[in-house]
Amino acid sequence: MKGFRFSAVEAAIKKPGRLDLALIFSDLPAKVAAVYTTNKVQAAPVIISRERSENGSCRALLVNSGNANACTGEQGMLDALECGRKTAEALGLPDEELLIASTGVIGQQLPMDRFRKGIQPLVDQLDHGTLEDVATAIMTTDTFAKIERREGEAGGTPYSIWGIAKGAGMIQPNMATMLSFLVTDAAVDGAFLKSAFAEAVDGSYNAITVDGDTSTNDTALVIANGAAANPVIKGGTPEGDAFRALLHDLLLSLAKLIVKDGEGATKFVEIRVKGAATNADAKTAALAVANSLLVKTAFFGQDANWGRIIAAVGYSGASVEQQQVEIRFDDVVMASGGIFAGGDAEAAGTRVLQQKEFKVTIDLKLGSGEAAVYTSDLSYDYVRINADYRT
């Protein structure tokens, strides 16, 4: 990746022995597009970065795990600003060119002594780190680092888009305890970058759900620094369309990795609703199914209990005529005309659910509305992980 440098250190914000403070730096002035949590309770770094990214330019991103700096009041704002200022100074940037992000426990003040000690080494190591290091440093309950790469070209000039993300609980549109950072050396028109990124987030991160909780810290952003020296990519052009498609594809891959790494997840399930009265209805119904505890525990138990699925559709608020509904597990028709399909559907459906990945298709047969949502099951380990998270 041209013109970007990366760094990550152990600052002892998390338990010792784990990377927890990281930096992404662009050698060139760069464009940025970002999407933040819709939660009304917002962490200090979200409040700061939202404002700083509004003008569309940024040079660097400081991120930590282990502490969300959320619900920390005035002190939390002061601390976030100080971390940002120290980093910007060490990089020789104006404060406004640096964005910040945090993830971890809510409601505890930042351990500022550790930040004060960690920032200079972080900057010093910029020539030695990789994006993988950053992906590792932002993990909380994630069990693996999530990184995806795509290659494109514009006007004969090749460019790259790389992206990282962290889950793993509180994953629900809009958006998640989710951080996701993309860098690209493509030269991209700023306004187009914003619209393309927002659209790609909508079709990816806003289509996944692990537990229906939305966090205080969600941040997804892309930094484009033009180091590839391609002709600037604009909307309404073939190059723009290609860039948009790459962005969407990369984000969807990261989104799926997040669901696969959902806390305690043993299943990866696509919930597809079609034949809905509207697309919005389809998404409403798909989310109700994907978030139903009874459905998710049935997936964990490999129980072909389509009744819980139709019940969730029924209470979702979407328009439903129960005698029309068809439900499939992969290609197995479990219910048709709102009733059990009979025959060997039970045995065949159970076999589908014994796989690690499968698709549930719900056809409401009312219209042409359609939506897909990706989710996981609910296992003993989800409870264990979240009952013990802070201890």
Place this chain on the structure above:
Amino acid sequence: MKGFRFSAVEAAIKKPGRLDLALIFSDLPAKVAAVYTTNKVQAAPVIISRERSENGSCRALLVNSGNANACTGEQGMLDALECGRKTAEALGLPDEELLIASTGVIGQQLPMDRFRKGIQPLVDQLDHGTLEDVATAIMTTDTFAKIERREGEAGGTPYSIWGIAKGAGMIQPNMATMLSFLVTDAAVDGAFLKSAFAEAVDGSYNAITVDGDTSTNDTALVIANGAAANPVIKGGTPEGDAFRALLHDLLLSLAKLIVKDGEGATKFVEIRVKGAATNADAKTAALAVANSLLVKTAFFGQDANWGRIIAAVGYSGASVEQQQVEIRFDDVVMASGGIFAGGDAEAAGTRVLQQKEFKVTIDLKLGSGEAAVYTSDLSYDYVRINADYRT
């Protein structure tokens, strides 16, 4: 209880050795008021009983557990009607005077041979059963039968109200996989009975949540047969107010028993939101907290993680100013002005969560809106029970 008879038998709809078919019979013509599920997918007995109860009179109720007769199409309707007809015939009643209710697995046809065999013995034993037998027969994953009794008087004449209920999963306004049947020998004006009952349900069953799922079979009803021979209780009178209060108190007690018996529950938690912009906002925020998996697993883990609570309030959709929010665990202030209260709040809050019952109070300090919701924690056993339910 004057003028009511009860009966329950083992019809082998559930696993052998458990009561699963029951009957409530009024010796006198009686008034009925009923509330049914808001799920758009509705079980056959719900469709039938909703229509039959509309005229406000009924003599008997047939109920089974082990099979919900939901998503069973035309055959399910025919079977439900046949069960009703056979029972009404044996009782010498017109079909319309008999209501029916079912709970259990969705999507399987009723085992009609067992109903055909079970109904006559059920009717024959009407002189020998009790309301406790009926309460036992409607249990599914419930671990204990739920029954409450209240005594009142009107114009110097004593009367009784008895009620039973079943939970235990899919408990969420409006309403639950919940059946609840009340009988009273009071003479009550029909229109008043309807409004008083609907109001009491709203303040009780519609204020509890176990897992956010709403079932296809919810039915709550009260049958009043006037056998106490009191002056008819009407609205807008002291007797009406007293009856209304008793009804609400009885239903709230049953509702709390349902939450205490929530699947796998180890905690009983009252979530009280006050200072909200409106009562509706307060209920929205309280439900978001009560249904948050992250909050519920923290309760299970006895983790005083108030950050997850404020995060749930933030994404609930209710108006929130984060720097105003105060959160208490019983009397312990955990957060004030949106930030951690400090001192020994962590230790004291943890001690509160180690109790089996406690109260979480969230003061938004925006207005005078207030609401209480009752919920349970999310334990390993919730997952076990629901992963294995059908097996």
